[in-house]
Amino acid sequence: MPIQVxxxxxxxxxxxxxxxxxxxxxxxxVKSGDVIAEIETDKATMEVEAVDEGTLGKILVPEGTNDVAxxxxxxxxxxxxxxxxxxxxxxxxxxxTDPAVRERVEESEPRVEETKAVVAPPAVPxxxxxxxxxxxxVPEGTAMVTMTVREALRDAMAEEMRRDKxxxxxxxxxxxxxxxxxxxxxLLQEFGAMRVIDTPITEHGFTGLGIGAAFAGLKPIVEFxxxxxxxxxxxxxxxxxxxxxxxxxxQIGASVVFRGPNGPAARVAAQHSQDFTAWYSHIPGLKVIxxxxxxxxxxLLKSAIRDPNPVIFLENEILYGxxxxxxxxxxxxVPIGKxxxxxxxxxxxxxxxxxxxxxxxxxxxELAKDNISAEVIDLRTLKPMDTATIVASVKKTGxxxxxxxxxxxxxxxxxxxxxxxxxAFDWLDAPITRVTGKxxxxxxxxxxxxxxxxxxxxxxAAAKAVCYR
Amino acid sequence: MAxxxxxxxxxxxxxxxxxxxxxxxxxxFSREQELRALRQMLxxxxxxxxxxxxxxxxxxxxxxxxYIGQEAVVVGMQMAIKEGDEVITGYRDxxxxxxxxxxxxxxxxxxxxxRGGYSKGxxxxxxxxxxxxxxxxxxxxxxxxxxxxxxLAFANRxxxxxxxxxxxxxxxxxxxxxVYESFNMAKLWKLPVIYVIENNQYGMGTSVARASATTNLxxxxxxxxxxxxxxxxxxxxxxxAAADEAVKxxxxxxxxxxxxxxxxxxxxxxxxxxxKYRSKEExxxxxxxxxxxxxxxxxxxxKGFANEDALKxxxxxxxxxxxxxxxxxxxxxxxxxxxxxxxxxx
Numbered sequence: 001m002p003i004q005v006x007x008x009x010x011x012x013x014x015x016x017x018x019x020x021x022x023x024x025x026x027x028x029x030v031k032s033g034d035v036i037a038e039i040e041t042d043k044a045t046m047e048v049e050a051v052d053e054g055t056l057g058k059i060l061v062p063e064g065t066n067d068v069a070x071x072x073x074x075x076x077x078x079x080x081x082x083x084x085x086x087x088x089x090x091x092x093x094x095x096x097t098d099p100a101v102r103e104r105v106e107e108s109e110p111r112v113e114e115t116k117a118v119v120a121p122p123a124v125p126x127x128x129x130x131x132x133x134x135x136x137x138v139p140e141g142t143a144m145v146t147m148t149v150r151e152a153l154r155d156a157m158a159e160e161m162r163r164d165k166x167x168x169x170x171x172x173x174x175x176x177x178x179x180x181x182x183x184x185x186x187l188l189q190e191f192g193a194m195r196v197i198d199t200p201i202t203e204h205g206f207t208g209l210g211i212g213a214a215f216a217g218l219k220p221i222v223e224f225x226x227x228x229x230x231x232x233x234x235x236x237x238x239x240x241x242x243x244x245x246x247x248x249x250x251q252i253g254a255s256v257v258f259r260g261p262n263g264p265a266a267r268v269a270a271q272h273s274q275d276f277t278a279w280y281s282h283i284p285g286l287k288v289i290x291x292x293x294x295x296x297x298x299x300l301l302k303s304a305i306r307d308p309n310p311v312i313f314l315e316n317e318i319l320y321g322x323x324x325x326x327x328x329x330x331x332x333x334v335p336i337g338k339x340x341x342x343x344x345x346x347x348x349x350x351x352x353x354x355x356x357x358x359x360x361x362x363x364x365x366e367l368a369k370d371n372i373s374a375e376v377i378d379l380r381t382l383k384p385m386d387t388a389t390i391v392a393s394v395k396k397t398g399x400x401x402x403x404x405x406x407x408x409x410x411x412x413x414x415x416x417x418x419x420x421x422x423x424a425f426d427w428l429d430a431p432i433t434r435v436t437g438k439x440x441x442x443x444x445x446x447x448x449x450x451x452x453x454x455x456x457x458x459x460x461a462a463a464k465a466v467c468y469r
Numbered sequence: 470m471a472x473x474x475x476x477x478x479x480x481x482x483x484x485x486x487x488x489x490x491x492x493x494x495x496x497x498f499s500r501e502q503e504l505r506a507l508r509q510m511l512x513x514x515x516x517x518x519x520x521x522x523x524x525x526x527x528x529x530x531x532x533x534x535x536y537i538g539q540e541a542v543v544v545g546m547q548m549a550i551k552e553g554d555e556v557i558t559g560y561r562d563x564x565x566x567x568x569x570x571x572x573x574x575x576x577x578x579x580x581x582x583x584r585g586g587y588s589k590g591x592x593x594x595x596x597x598x599x600x601x602x603x604x605x606x607x608x609x610x611x612x613x614x615x616x617x618x619x620x621l622a623f624a625n626r627x628x629x630x631x632x633x634x635x636x637x638x639x640x641x642x643x644x645x646x647x648v649y650e651s652f653n654m655a656k657l658w659k660l661p662v663i664y665v666i667e668n669n670q671y672g673m674g675t676s677v678a679r680a681s682a683t684t685n686l687x688x689x690x691x692x693x694x695x696x697x698x699x700x701x702x703x704x705x706x707x708x709x710a711a712a713d714e715a716v717k718x719x720x721x722x723x724x725x726x727x728x729x730x731x732x733x734x735x736x737x738x739x740x741x742x743x744x745k746y747r748s749k750e751e752x753x754x755x756x757x758x759x760x761x762x763x764x765x766x767x768x769x770x771x772k773g774f775a776n777e778d779a780l781k782x783x784x785x786x787x788x789x790x791x792x793x794x795x796x797x798x799x800x801x802x803x804x805x806x807x808x809x810x811x812x813x814x815x
Binding site for chain 2: 209
């Protein structure tokens with residue numbers, strides 16, 4: 001029976017890709033290891049190798065097709081002895097779910113370890129279409145352009161680098177590779193190797209080096225490939241970056257942005273899938289930002305680069321590819337420390353940020369169907385925290401649910417709960433309720449991973465509970 | 470520029486390894502240089518003695534690491550650099566600050582935690598800075614200043630100036646991983662940084678030989694192709710000569726260089742360290758045979774550059790400066806309570 005070739009997932013978070021090119025035509029013989037096609041993701045162009053042997057019987061998705069969902073059948077391979085008539089059955093007995101895929105690079109030798117295709121659907125829900133957001137940061141009538149969070153971050157860096165020659169980017173694979181997550185795409189070409197600097201894999205060292213450069217008055221953007229690796233640099237972040245301004249009586253500051261993806265990714269297990277928001281928000285001297293929308297990603301990153309203090313800028317891998325409207329302005333700045341009212345409501349206040357917003361907004365949609373009107377606050381900045389906006393909302397709704405992917409104990413939700421209790425106790429009609437990641441290291445298995453993360457259902461249940469519904 | 474040979478470990482090395490190798494080649498100082506070195510080293514020593522005294526009186530709290538015995542290192546290095554060069558070090562930092570020209574009153578007042586201190590009383594002994602004087606701290610975590618100092622050098626290269634970063638650390642810090650991460654980047658990017666390893670023979674209570682698989686710390690850059698040199702850190706002329714060479718190497722765009730200063734601290738690791746891990750004889754031997762200040766003093770007399778009276782006068786002048794600093798530091802007010810919440814953010 002013919003073998004179906006499926007659109008492979010080329011990264012843990014890939015949901016669709018473009019079929020750039022077929023290297024084989026119908027009727028060509030295919031051996032195991034032959035490159036049969038090229039797939040473009042938003043991160044890279046990858047080659048798909050055949051795993052099975054036979055003849056390429058039929059191409060189901062022609063080259064040049066964009067946005068082909070993962071697991072869509074893209075071709076049929078006929079095993080030896082089968083003829084084209086077998087295709088007419090329409091059913092394939094075997095699906096190739098693990099095609100060997102390797103990244104195509106310009107250089108002769110591969111620069112990253114082989115990418116293993118994972119065809120399991122991402123455990124984390126994809127974000128809903130953004131609701132009509134109130135955008136107090138933008139003048140009325142501003143034109144909007146749609147762009148991904150990834151593009152917005154890149155544009156923010158490029159704009160600030162054009163504006164100030166003291167701004168530079170350093171990190172692993174930020175230059176020639178164009179960014180491990182392609183966030184720094186094109187920066188090397190525009191700004192050159194003096195300002196877009198590939199570092200060795202040496203987080204402790206290059207973090208300290210960046211801080212030292214900031215002591216000398218430069219404005220580094222230090223990219224961590226992910227914040228998991230920033231653990232190696234924790235001493236420099238906390239003891240050198242955060243404290244020196246205070247310890248020097250205000251003489252020396254570190255105007256430096258540490259940015260990169262934070263939070264649970266998909267199917268990478270405990271060491272590569274965790275949320276450090278609460279950790280950093282504990283430290284005096286640091287500012288901590290975790291945007292959800294592309295507009296906020298851009299406006300807050302620009303503000304962070306200009307800020308004279310060390311800023312921890314927590315991005316989210318799963319949000320990188322999501323598109324949002326972004327104001328078409330020459331200089332779109334979003335103030336640090338100001339929450340955004342993402343959705344107005346009267347019955348319950350849901351507070352979240354970054355990826356947590358995807359659960360919060362979906363839950364709000366569902367709750368509306370049950371006539372529960374949820375107000376959703378996107379904190380955007382965790383430190384300093386805009387408690388005033390939360391408290392004002394609580395005075396309206398009397399109920400609070402916090403949503404975060406981080407662990408429960410000593411999490412950001414605990415901090416919000418304490419602040420609301422201190423500042424708006426008399427307005428509360430129900431206990432403040434936290435929806436969080438479970439207090440376990442992130443498991444690998446798809447089902448367990450799903451259980452470890454917060455879910456839309458948990459947010460809905462929490463909101464209903466505090467509304468006594 | 471010789472890369473240090475990896476000879477077997479010199480025993481509590483200062484006594485043996487120092488002058489034997491380098492003594493003969495050390496260029497002489499002029500009268501003016503000798504007097505400048507003497508004055509600077511005396512200032513540091515008298516200052517530190519006073520700090521020890523104030524600590525004993527309870528006027529200085531916490532950790533207090535004295536530089537007594539190591540004065541020639543920082544004074545000799547400082548004689549080789551120019552305005553615009555940066556200095557950064559660890560927590561045994563009082564000597565560096567004084568050598569950089571920071572006001573002894575402000576340094577001492579920081580030790581006593583007063584508002585007139587360099588950090589308004591919020592940093593203390595281990596955390597003081599003066600951008601104006603090119604001093605970037607004062608860092609309390611062993612080895613943390615090494616990538617920071619490498620970053621200062623990075624900024625010099627980024628800006629295309631010819632400034633050099635003097636990044637000091639001790640024999641203890643020489644075993645920290647971030648030191649080697651820094652070496653790698655410094656060589657890779659040809660950063661103008663001189664790594665000055667102040668090998669005072671003990672990382673707290675552990676001798677170099679008990680902590681380091683290879684005890685020639687000047688050779689620690691070898692795997693990154695960074696040249697290194699062992700220097701008699703008790704002879705200010707040898708320090709200055711090595712520093713001149715290293716500074717030129719860096720300014721010429723050759724990248725980093727390591728200078729291992731063989732030196733010795735007379736006091737314990739900190740004020741609370743009784744230093745039972747070494748013999749009194751060992752300390753006495755260094756003090757009597759290699760004291761950096763006595764070396765200068767005897768040369769001045771021998772060469773007829775100064776007589777006893779002139780030296781006594783210098784001593785008295787230095788004591789007056791230190792007494793004035795102590796006076797200021799004990800009478801200055803504590804920080805205003807409102808300062809608790811200032812300077813957390815800029």
